Amino acid sequence: MPVCVVVGMQWGDEGKGKIIDLLTEQADVVARYQGGHNAGHTIVFDGNKFILHLIPSGIFHKDKLCIIGNGVVIDPSALAEEMRKLEQAGFDFEGKLVISDRANIILPYHQISDVQKEGASGDKKIGTTGRGIGPSYADKISRMGLRTCDFLDENRLRESLGAHYEEKKNVLKNLYGEDLPELGALFNQMAGYREMFVKYLGNTHKILHREIENDKRILCEGAQGTMLDVDHGTYPFVTSSNPTAGGACTGLGIPPNKIDKVIGVVKAYTTRVGEGPFPTELHDADGDLLRKEGDEFGATTGRPRRCGWFDAVVGKYAVDLNGIDQVTLTKVDVLDQLDTIRVCTGYKYKGAELDGLPADPVVLANCEPVYTEYPGWKTRTSGIQSFDLLPDNAKRYIDGLEKHLGVGFVLISTGPDRTETIRQGDLF
Ligand code: GDP
Ligand code: IMO
Ligand code: MG
16 A cells, blocks of 8 residues: 655755656656645656646656645636646646545635735735635635535535625725625636536545555655645744645545655755745855756746755754655756855754754744855766766765765756656655
8 A cells, every 4th residue: 555745855846846747657646735826846858847836746647646635725717727738738637637525725815815915014924925825724724715515516606605705805805905806706707617627526535545445556745845834844934734744644634554655855955935044045156056057936936046055954854754764856966066065964043052943933043054065076967867977076965965864865856857867766
């Protein structure tokens, strides 16, 4: 019963899309368990580049089942747009995609609240993607959300939309001076998406249990990353879901004792989009070089990503918190031009060394990283497919990262394309 969870080990954008697409070769099912279209997962093959936001990263493989789990929040317009683009590119979903009938919906007022709240927060803003993720999860927890199953019946949809309409309308008007469309118009807009996705709705946890029973191989796809986890990340500068491995159990309805393995995805340096503490952030030429060579601009919003050195405190935290068995390392090639590469192995706060990650974001923001230095390799590694062909200093750096994390690398990525990969073992 091989069930494997794939989780981001930093602040997202570690290269999960590429890794999950690659691992799908060895799997039967790929299931997304949390987040929404705040995610941007990039997949490059045969000269094509696709950025997925809601559709699981296994969709480009034939005969694999893709599942959007109950833990995901779905904006019907974003889903429709993503499906339309993929269909235009020649991919289809019939018999390949099942969407949980229990997933919560992102409604237009969630997006308005997200953008308005951020706008009103000044220097206290989170730097969200403005997709309505937080407000939609807030309504889910407050038991005020709309779910995919509400779309099965028109009357039910009308009723569910009406249930909290007046409250939402008043809040938007009074807090932000924004007008909500009339209930009838909102209903028509939502009803317009019924045809698009009702046919894909199903009881996904039941399907997953059946597949597990039949010894099928299941990849659980995490979005965002450990440091953006609402419980374990740099709160409040986090997303509103649980990207950590446990999120796969609640977000898909897979019992914890059926999870066999957890694979972490980590970048050879660190990036972060949006606000919040980032101890190893660089504000110099090395940071600019990482951004340029790594093409570090958001896959969802196009924002420049903040760049910095590899943070092994964060890495080890992710290993421990998620129970990571194997790690996949990405973007080694981005470091090719650096003279010296630094790795943060500890934090100092007011002169004293801290034991791991502090809970308080203000303390984290004022930590001084303790660094170990590695000599650069100043040689092109892009596209290398064998560990033996890497320059010695790259091998030393990679071995060093493995030691800092205490876990081996099952796969090392040397470029965005599927083929630009060093494979060091099998997943299942
Ligand atoms: P995700 O959100 O974790 O799926 O990551 P993103 O797709 O947002 O960001 C990762 C970016 O790095 C994408 O543009 C990928 O195409 C690219 N990428 C992935 N692996 C590598 C690699 O090994 N080297 C380089 N240069 N780019 C990579
Ligand atoms: P993938 O799956 C990187 C960040 C936002 C912001 C914070 C909260 O591509 O790795 P939200 O819109 O979720 O309320 O924003 O989380 N964020 C991401 N950063 N990669 C992502 O997804 C992200 N999804 C959200 O920038 O700081
Ligand atoms: Mg991304």
